[in-house]
């Protein structure tokens with residue numbers, strides 16, 4: 001059911017306008033849809049960062065983590081990615097030193 005935002009009448013799903021008052025019922029989901037789209041785009045970026053990390057492309061992975069943190073500095077997943085990159089960078093530099 002679609003509840004009219006104006007008169008609170010209940011309208012069948014799929015109706016574009018309220019049967020009671022004619023108020024437009026569609027587009028109320030638009031901001032939520034946009035947020036979901038943004039979330040999806042963020043997930044894709046994050047997954048790409050993880051793929052780069054696994055491939056050892058640390059610069060690219062770090063770039064993505066930094067981009068995500070720029071958009072949301074409290075992004076737990078991006079912080080986690082950045083930590084993982086840092087750990088890997090550390091282990092790589094330790095390896096290099098021990099090989100010399």
Ligand SMILES: [Zn+2]
Pocket residue numbers: 004005006007008009018019020021022023
């Ligand atoms: Zn209405």
